[in-house]
Amino acid sequence: MYPLAIFGLGPPELLLLLLIVLIVFGAGKIPQIGSGLGKGLRNFRKSVKGDEDKDAPPPPSEAS
Numbered sequence: 001m002y003p004l005a006i007f008g009l010g011p012p013e014l015l016l017l018l019l020i021v022l023i024v025f026g027a028g029k030i031p032q033i034g035s036g037l038g039k040g041l042r043n044f045r046k047s048v049k050g051d052e053d054k055d056a057p058p059p060p061s062e063a064s
Helices: 011-025 030-055
Strands: none
Touching: 011 030
């Protein structure tokens, strides 16, 4: 067993999985998939941080 195996998948299994993904989606589609996943994670993090900001008191307004 590999010490850094994730879900029981070692390097040979991960390489095989990557090869299958490359065959199914093609080399041109993989960057688009990665970009979409990145945008989704970014939006998720923003929404989580936004929920934390709602609990904080609003900043004092400056009256002039």
